[in-house]
Every structure is written in C-alpha cells, then in structure tokens.
Amino acid sequence: MxxxxxxxxxxxxxxxxxxxxxxxxxxxxxxxxxxxxxxxxxxxxxxxxxxxxxxxxxxxxxxxxxxxxxxxxxxxxxxxxxxxxxxRPLLRLRLAPPPQRRRRSLDCDAASRGSCCRQTFYVSFRALGWDDWIVAPEGYYANYCRGACAPFQNYHAQVVEAARLERAACCAPVRFSALSLIYFGADANIIKRDLPEMVVEECDCP
The missing domain is CATH 2.40.10 (Thrombin, subunit H)
Structure with missing residues (x-):
C-alpha cells in the first residue's frame, strides 16, 4: 500500500x-x-x-x-x-507458519471426547464488515474452551477443593497470546497495535 x-x-x-x-x-x-x-x-x-x-x-x-x-x-x-x-508505504506479506508439535490434549479434535479442550474458532473481519478499516490481518483464530473437567475421586475431595477455590473447577483458558492489528486511524493514518489476550492458546481445569 x-x-x-x-x-x-x-x-x-x-x-x-x-x-x-x-x-x-x-x-x-x-x-x-x-x-x-x-x-x-x-x-x-x-x-x-x-x-x-x-x-x-x-x-x-x-x-x-x-x-x-x-x-x-x-x-x-x-x-x-x-x-x-x-x-510510509506498507508491505504486507502472508507467510505460512512452520508446523508445530502440540500436546494431543490441546485441541478438541485430538482430545478425548467430552474432556476439556481448545476449540478453534475463526473471526473474519470481512464477514463483520470491518475490512474497510482493518488493513491486516483479514481475520484471526480467537478460539474458546469447551468440555468437562475430570471428576474428583470422591465427593468429599470435590467439596473441599471447591471450598478452597470458592468455585468448582471448570474448563477455562490458562494461556493467551496477543493479536497484532494494522488499521486506519484518524486522518487515514495507518496504526499498528498489539492487543493482549485476544487468542486462546491453551485450556485447562484451573
């Protein structure tokens, strides 16, 4: 551009x-x-x-x-x-990322059925009608957590743990990453900003 x-x-x-x-x-x-x-x-x-x-x-x-x-x-x-x-001119390149080895329990397609896992979810800025002001990327994988946590061995242990945490264990994000966004700001200037905790990277039962 x-x-x-x-x-x-x-x-x-x-x-x-x-x-x-x-x-x-x-x-x-x-x-x-x-x-x-x-x-x-x-x-x-x-x-x-x-x-x-x-x-x-x-x-x-x-x-x-x-x-x-x-x-x-x-x-x-x-x-x-x-x-x-x-x-200044802006050159935008889309590079294919190298394959990464991940734990089998990370994504829902590799995890045991019904267990806590990360579900991939893509957000398209074009589908939202935001591509007129967002230069890059065209969208991103926000992802979310779903599934159940492994039950405690007995009811007593579950009550004690829930009281200690003041809540029951549930499948939730435990690691995030940032999203780098390039967009048109005021006066049609191009702005780059890193938005923290926009991508769910890992789920667990904290």
Missing part, C-alpha cells in the same frame, strides 16, 4: 500505479504489480505477490526493492515514500 495525495483540482484524475523490482545494480527489473486509482481511498493497494514469491524462491538473499511509477499523474499526484511512520 502506498499513500497517494492528489491536488484538489485533480480529484477526478485517472492514473495507474506501477511497481517494478530493482536489481542489485539499481537497474529496473520485472513488473511487480499495478493498480488503477481507487478514488475512495488515499491509500492505494498494489498486489506484488508474484514479485514476493520470486524473491522468496530465490532464497531472499537480499532485500526486496521496489520502484514505484505513475502513469497519468501529470505531476499532480504525490506519492508519500517517506516522512512520518503513519504515511
């Missing part, structure tokens, strides 16, 4: 943004992506997926450098390539 500021007299100006890769000797490389102006936004989106894939396939030995050009701008469009953090 790049912020394009159009002069007041050129609000209806039509133009196309182009992105090219830059080689090591500063020569222009292959076309990385293009996008026609979206008049509803100051921030313009360019899809550079193909260039990013070529970069990673080559081992990502050096930085991915892109050159922006504008057809039809006629000197009346300013591309913000520097300045304050909120106005």
């Amino acid at each position: 790049v912020r394009a500021e159009t002069a007041p007299r050129a609000r209806h100006l039509r133009y196309t943004l182009w992105a090219f890769t830059v080689e090591g000797n500063n020569s222009v490389g292959a076309l990385a992506g293009a996008a026609r102006r979206d008049p509803s936004r100051g921030w313009q989106r360019l899809d550079v997926t193909a260039a990013a894939r070529r970069w990673t396939a080559g081992g990502a030995r050096g930085p991915l450098r892109l050159l922006l050009d504008c057809s039809g701008c006629l000197g009346r469009v300013r591309l913000r390539l520097g300045g304050g953090q909120a106005a």
